[in-house]
Amino acid sequence: MVRLGLIGKTNTGKTTFFNAATLQSAEISTYPFTTKQPNFGVAHAITPCVDREFGVKCSPRSSPCIDDWRYLPLELIDLPGLIKGAWAGKGLGNQFLAVASQSDALLHVVDASGSVDEEGRLTEPGSGNPVADVFDIEEELVIWLMKVVERNEDRISKAVKSGKPLAEAIAEPLHGIRIYVAHVEQALKVTGLEGKDFENWSMNDDMKFAKALREVSKPTIIIANKVDLETSEKFYQELVEKFPDKIVVPCSSEAELILRRAEQKGLIKYKPGEEKFVITAGSALTDQQRWALEVINERVFGRYMRTGVQFAIDVTVFKLLRMNTVYPVYDVKTLTDRSGNVLPDAFLVPADATVRDLAERVHKELAKGLLYAIDARTGLRVPADHRLKDRDVIKIVSATAHG
Numbered sequence: 367m368v369r370l371g372l373i374g375k376t377n378t379g380k381t382t383f384f385n386a387a388t389l390q391s392a393e394i395s396t397y398p399f400t401t402k403q404p405n406f407g408v409a410h411a412i413t414p415c416v417d418r419e420f421g422v423k424c425s426p427r428s429s430p431c432i433d434d435w436r437y438l439p440l441e442l443i444d445l446p447g448l449i450k451g452a453w454a455g456k457g458l459g460n461q462f463l464a465v466a467s468q469s470d471a472l473l474h475v476v477d478a479s480g481s482v483d484e485e486g487r488l489t490e491p492g493s494g495n496p497v498a499d500v501f502d503i504e505e506e507l508v509i510w511l512m513k514v515v516e517r518n519e520d521r522i523s524k525a526v527k528s529g530k531p532l533a534e535a536i537a538e539p540l541h542g543i544r545i546y547v548a549h550v551e552q553a554l555k556v557t558g559l560e561g562k563d564f565e566n567w568s569m570n571d572d573m574k575f576a577k578a579l580r581e582v583s584k585p586t587i588i589i590a591n592k593v594d595l596e597t598s599e600k601f602y603q604e605l606v607e608k609f610p611d612k613i614v615v616p617c618s619s620e621a622e623l624i625l626r627r628a629e630q631k632g633l634i635k636y637k638p639g640e641e642k643f644v645i646t647a648g649s650a651l652t653d654q655q656r657w658a659l660e661v662i663n664e665r666v667f668g669r670y671m672r673t674g675v676q677f678a679i680d681v682t683v684f685k686l687l688r689m690n691t692v693y694p695v696y697d698v699k700t701l702t703d704r705s706g707n708v709l710p711d712a713f714l715v716p717a718d719a720t721v722r723d724l725a726e727r728v729h730k731e732l733a734k735g736l737l738y739a740i741d742a743r744t745g746l747r748v749p750a751d752h753r754l755k756d757r758d759v760i761k762i763v764s765a766t767a768h769g
């Protein structure tokens with residue numbers, strides 16, 4: 367499953383973002399999922415379902431379909447709460463690396479209102495320096511990766527000497543931090559280090575490589591959080607200007623959390639990511655609730671169209687990671703599984719995933735006897751190494767039938 371990690375300085379709003387993104391309304395949260403640790407939660411990427419195109423109504427098992435929108439589960443990681451209490455200066459400041467090491471992509475949360483100082487302490491709004499905060503975290507990430515490679519230098523050299531391709535030799539010890547051969551290959555390519563003898567890499571080469579590896583292995587979106595505060599306007603603009611190669615999403619995690627809670631209580635109608643909400647329980651609202659919703663409407667929706675929480679997740683999954691959504695079925699006519707569930711599953715797969723990868727994902731047994739697949743849209747056979755496209759509806763045909 368895709369994992370997105372929240373990184374950033376203390377008090378920028380990571381946990382608020384996490385709580386907002388993982389708080390699901392009843393119709394979504396009834397889907398079973400066991401959380402592994404308190405800092406792992408389930409969020410969803412949301413995409414238009416293929417149900418409308420095929421003129422069917424879904425009976426999903428793994429990914430809810432609501433009003434023709436498919437909710438694809440993914441894992442979100444936040445630092446456990448206890449680390450925040452233990453915060454004591456710079457020494458503990460790079461605990462976020464534990465999160466980075468477990469993630470496929472990163473959501474870098476910055477306090478765009480400038481309410482945290484360099485060390486992550488809450489301070490006068492407007493007095494912080496969000497751009498510098500981004501650079502601080504970036505620097506830590508690159509140094510961390512450089513050290514990881516350096517720590518494994520002997521092992522990598524040995525593997526190269528025994529005949530392993532360089533990319534594989536480097537990737538092997540990095541597997542545990544979710545960095546794979548393809549990442550290493552790409553980093554070697556962009557740095558031009560693919561042809562250089564690993565033993566002869568200079569300090570500068572190490573640094574260059576770590577920088578490239580950081581970019582390709584942990585793609586990152588910048589979340590300019592707390593845009594509901596007045597002081598955020600100029601800092602948000604500054605972030606957009608200073609990081610032209612990055613996607614900067616204006617965000618109010620607190621607004622999203624308030625909206626999802628209000629939706630759960632039946633006070634409003636709101637779907638994550640939507641550009642509006644509707645108050646449904648007018649008379650039941652307290653003055654304070656009404657005021658909070660008005661502020662959100664004016665400062666967040668009025669200026670930035672949306673709270674940014676769901677948008678940030680969707681952009682990270684579909685734009686940054688370029689994931690596709692595919693729908694495995696048993697019967698290409700009815701688009702059902704064996705029990706008659708219509709479009710029972712929707713999976714997020716990498717852009718280069720093949721029929722074989724999907725078979726592995728559905729069931730190991732199915733993959734063992736894999737023969738070919740059928741594309742439900744065309745009715746045509748496609749081979750096992752066929753690359754899947756976004757919105758593909760696929761029947762996998764296997765000698766070891768299953769599913």
Ligand SMILES: Nc1nc2c(ncn2[C@@H]2O[C@H](COP(=O)(O)OP(=O)(O)O)[C@@H](O)[C@H]2O)c(=O)[nH]1
Pocket residue numbers: 374375376377378379380381382383450591592593594595617618619620621
């Ligand atoms: N105004 C405003 N405050 C926020 C927002 N997100 C978080 N906060 C506040 O910022 C402080 C730190 O939030 P928290 O999520 O604990 O930050 P973390 O240390 O990065 O996990 C808390 O007082 C939050 O209520 C937001 O979008 N707007």
Ligand SMILES: [Mg+2]
Pocket residue numbers: 380381382445447450
């Ligand atoms: Mg926190």
